[in-house]
Structures are given as C-alpha cells and as structure tokens.
Amino acid sequence: MGANDMWANKTRSLLAKENVKMLNLIGSPGAGKTALLEQSVKKLSRKISFAVLEGDIETKNDAERLARLNCRVSQLLTGGGCHLEAKMINHAVRDFPLRHLDLVVVENVGNLICPAEFDIGEHAKVVVLSVTEGEDKPLKYPTIFREAKAIVISKIDLLPHVPFKLKRCLEFIRNINPYAPVFKVSVMTGKGIKEWIDWLVSYAGCSKNEKK
C-alpha cells in the first residue's frame, strides 16, 4: 500500500494545484454506476467542466456509452484486477486538460469490497447501491458505506417489484454513516437526479464560469 498511497497523494497534489475535485464511484456489478453517469452528463455539462475515468476489467463498453454523449472519458482496463490502483489513475489524470476541468469522476471496477480499500487520490468516495441488491448491504459491506461521502440508492423505480425495505436500509446506513447525504434516484424516471447533480456541482466547488 505504500507505493499506492504515494501515487494517490501525488494525484491529489496535482488536482489541488489546478483546483479540480475527484470522486471515486464504487458499487456492485450492475448497480447502475454507468447509467447514473449517462443521466448526469448532459445536465452536469451545462454547469461544470468534468471528465470521467472508466475502470473495468475488460471491454470498453462503458467508456463508449459515455463517449456517445460527448462526455470527455478515458477507459482504464485492469486486465483481471479487482480494483483501480493509484498509479494508473495518476497517469490517466495527467492526460486530462486539468486547467479546464472542475471535476473528475472515476467509475471504479464493479466490486463493493476491494475498491473501498484503495486510495486512488480521490477527494471522496461515493457508493451506489441498487434496490435490487437488498437493504442489508450496508451491514454486510460496511467499509464502503462508512467511508462514503455520498450514498446513491439507485433503481428506485423498481421498488414496487422488489422486497427492499427502504426505511430499514436508511437506518442501517445511518448507524454507520450518520452524515453523508443519501440520494434516492431512478435513471428511468429521472427522480432524484436533480438533487444528485446539485450535490456534484456543489462538491466540485466552483462553476465553469468562475474558473475561466
């Protein structure tokens, strides 16, 4: 972890110099991380300048989905690795025109466990949990829910069809993470997206116009 932390700190220094914030988006396979970004791109690009780093084990599908929306995106492939490492992030971040960005969002490999343990130079981790996964996940994977600076409960349009107890889930979350905002969103209906975008913009800390 020594070398990883050194690279993570290098990245944070680099980002600080250019006044760019970086988020590390973590969730299970299929939690809806890419779909959330797809929904965010258009609304977000009216307010701030941002780029996405797509982390995957194999395939460039996710980066291609975002590139189709004219999102500035780079694909990182771990070649089997279960999480992104700080060194690969550092190299990718340096290729972005940081001077013109407010925010970098890293979509980590689909995995609720290992990515929670590795600092990649982000300012905050954000966890995405879909309602189809069950309300017990904050109890069973506490590390990421404890560390997250924001929590997204996704696919809430499916609530009528799944045995997910939203109130209990929120209680489980509050027991281990009393303060992080929780966004209940559906990319199908658009519900909760505005609140999520507002948080991203406020987290980025400055608008496009302020920076230029």
Added chain:
Amino acid sequence: MGANDMWANKTRSLLAKENVKMLNLIGSPGAGKTALLEQSVKKLSRKISFAVLEGDIETKNDAERLARLNCRVSQLLTGGGCHLEAKMINHAVRDFPLRHLDLVVVENVGNLICPAEFDIGEHAKVVVLSVTEGEDKPLKYPTIFREAKAIVISKIDLLPHVPFKLKRCLEFIRNINPYAPVFKVSVMTGKGIKEWIDWLVSYAGCSKNEKK
C-alpha cells in the same frame, strides 16, 4: 497461491474419500445467492443430504436465514477479506459429518471477481447473475463465466421491469462458455427452480438412500 492450492487439494481428497461433492456459488452482492439456497433447501432435502457454508465479510444474517429452514449451515466470516480461502473451507468442511452428506454448497462472498481466482477445493463453480445487473456482465467479468460449470440467471420475474436482453446475454455466455447449463430462475414465482434442483441432485451423483 501455493498454500491455498494445497489446502484446496486436501479438501478435495477428504471429500472424495467420503464421496461428497462441493460447489462454489459465486455472484455479485445481491444477485440472490442466499435466496436461491433458501428456495432450494426444502426441495433438496427430500432428495439428498447436504450442508451449506456461508461466506460473508460481516454479519451472520445469511446463515441465520438458512438455519431457520433447518438447513445444516456454518457461517464463515472473512473479516474484510474479498473471497473465501481454501484453508478456512478445509477447517469448516472437517466439522461436517461428511459420511452422511452428498453435497456441500459454499456461498462465497458477494463479489464477481476475486472468488473466481481462488480454488477452495470445490468440484465446480456456479455463477449467479441477476437480470437487474445487465446482460453485459459475462463480457465484463469473463473469468467466472468461463469457469462456471453451471450458470443461474436469477430474478427473471423482474424481466418486464428492467432493460435486460435475455437472448443477448445467452449469446454472450455461449461465446465464452459453450456447454454449461443455464438455469433461468425466479425465487418469487418458483420458475426454473425444479430444473436447478434436478441439476444439483444429479451433480451430487447419488441419492440419500443409495449412500446409506
């Protein structure tokens, strides 16, 4: 990996001596692994003798769910670890009355990546993919889909509500794994459970009565 493989081979020898088969059930958090076992316990216990090893990072919830159904179950906690290791499985398996069992099912930690890389002494890996995760997962997590001796597509009752293309998913699976049986199941409606149980019984290779 040397020590892990040694323990895995020890376990396989032990199981072979008692004519017991062992399955390693792998899937994302919330894919429905425990729910599938809950649905299987009653029907399976009429046909074969079996035990379950529940792998989790934290909480004993899953083992308790199965114990309520009078299933013989042991809970293994990894304390943060992202997969089960062969040594802990070996110790747990030795505590089972193997002489009276036909099958051990290990429910691995909710993670589509790391458990695929570790031999725990099983005879076959089985992967569970829920339709809410998206049909692209076999492409994005090819190792486990390639290695699986059986594939369960779960939560098919949700198909009308999610943008999951079943036919494409089956094509993706067949490209990397031409022969493994694919079970399309719903624990809510019971669909596909009979075929899954029949496969488990046939995989176990002998019925309760034959053994005794």
